[in-house]
Structures are given as structure tokens and as C-alpha cells.
């Protein structure tokens with residue numbers, strides 16, 4: 001795409017280009033950035049997006065996507081959970097448990113934690129989740145509903161927040177450890193990977209340009225952090241990978257990897273995935289943390 005000569009008119013070519021970008025799955029933020037990079041004035045670019053996409057998506061979806069695109073631009077960070085300071089010690093006092101700090105990274109913000117769950121807690125989570133497993137769904141960003149995702153070949157289920165005494169205890173521990181309100185957490189999700197199953201690299205935040213995102217955000221705002229807890233040890237494979245920094249966390253029962261993302265943007269380097277399980281199986285419990293109370 002090249003910039004038009006002054007004055008900047010919304011040409012049929014520009015309208016078509018915007019539709020092509022949206023249909024190719026690019027979010028409103030990416031499209032706006034490309035237009036700005038090509039020299040379009042902010043106002044003209046927003047105007048062109050608004051008029052073109054409202055014919056395509058409906059005006060409310062467009063307004064929300066544009067607002068989100070502006071709010072979510074790199075440079076505008078929101079507060080995120082952060083493990084309590086360990087003050088030079090190798091553990092954090094999470095109330096009912098001493099949690100080890102095994103590794104800590106700044107970009108992406110990531111902490112590998114040891115001894116977050118006991119072996120008995122891991123076993124009880126697996127046993128309670130197992131009868132309720134279904135092929136994993138991911139949030140469908142186009143509609144805000146749930147859908148089967150070919151990139152995610154595990155089986156999974158969600159607990160309600162506070163559903164059992166064990167879940168309550170774990171959620172209270174996480175809230176204390178990460179200094180983040182319990183009510184801002186989604187219900188705990190348990191995933192089961194069989195040999196060959198994986199979760200291809202992805203971001204956990206919601207794509208601000210997608211049409212279904214405004215609906216998703218009504219339930220507590222963006223996801224701002226993830227805690228993946230390992231409930232067992234696969235024989236081979238199944239690490240949690242962070243491709244941007246060539247980093248991989250080995251699944252060890254009771255350990256966890258925490259990472260946060262202060263804006264819904266790849267600059268957070270929070271791209272991650274579950275590498276294929278090569279032998280044995282893998283069980284994890286994931287806690288996603290939202291900006292506000294998750295209802």
C-alpha cells in the first residue's frame with residue numbers, strides 16, 4: 001500500500017486494501033499501524049477503517065475494535081500480577097506454602113516456580129478433572145464463543161472458581177503469591193495431552209482487532225498473566241516453549257511457569273506453546289488472570 005497524495009482521500013483502493021487486511025485476519029491495530037507507517041494521517045486512517053469496516057462487520061464491532069486498537073498500542077502498559085518479592089531468598093512465602101523461585105526473566109516477564117503444589121494436590125486435581133474432560137476449546141475471537149482449535153490437541157475442562165475446597169486453597173495461594181485478587185482469575189483449567197498432542201505457539205491475550213473481542217472483554221477485561229502448573233511429568237517432550245527467547249520450561253510435578261503481558265502485543269514476547277508430548281502423557285492446570293473481576 002502506498003500513501004495517496006495530499007489531500008488524503010479515502011480511495012476505493014484504500015477501502016479494498018482495508019477489507020483484504022481484515023479478511024486476512026489482521027487486527028485493527030495492525031491495519032492502523034500499517035497505514036500510519038505508510039504515511040496516512042491518524043484521522044484519515046481511523047476514518048477509513050471505520051467507514052469501510054462498518055459496512056463489513058457492523059458499527060458496534062468496529063467501534064470497539066478501534067477503541068481497543070488505540071488503547072492496546074505498544075507503549076501503554078496496564079498493571080499486571082507479579083510474584084511477591086523474594087528479597088534475595090530462593091523462595092516466596094505464599095501463606096500455606098513456601099514456593100521456590102527457580103528462574104526469573106524480565107522480557108518476557110517470566111518466573112519458573114517450584115513446589116507450588118504438593119504431589120497429593122496434583123493427583124487430586126487430575127482425578128477430579130478426568131471424568132469431565134472434553135476436546136479442548138479455545139475462545140473464538142470472531143464470535144466470543146468457544147471453538148475446537150486444530151492447534152490444540154489436548155483434552156480439557158474448566159473448574160468454577162472456588163468449586164471445591166482444594167480449588168479454593170490453590171486459588172487463595174495463587175492470589176497471595178501473585179498479589180492479584182482471586183476474583184480477577186478465570187476458573188482453573190485442566191488440560192491432558194496424550195502422546196503426539198501439543199498446543200502450538202500462541203498468545204493468551206485476546207486479539208484486540210478481532211470482532212468477538214469486545215464481548216470477551218466484558219467479563220473482566222484482558223488477560224494479563226498466565227500460570228501454567230505441571231501436575232505430572234511426561235516421559236519425553238511436552239515442555240512449555242517461548243519461541244521468541246528460545247526458552248523452554250521442563251514440566252515437573254508441582255512446579256509452574258508464570259508469565260505476564262502488560263499489553264496485548266507481541267512486543268511482550270509472551271508467545272508460548274506446549275511442545276508435542278513424545279512419550280507418556282502431560283497434565284497441567286492453567287490459571288489465567290484478568291485485569292478486573294472475572295464474572
Ligand SMILES: O=C(O)CCC(=O)C(=O)O
Nearest residue numbers: 199228239240273274286
Ligand atoms: O501446555 C503448555 O505447556 C502450555 C499451555 C498453554 O499455553 C495454555 O494453557 O494457554
Ligand SMILES: [Fe+2]
Nearest residue numbers: 202203204272
Ligand atoms: Fe497459552
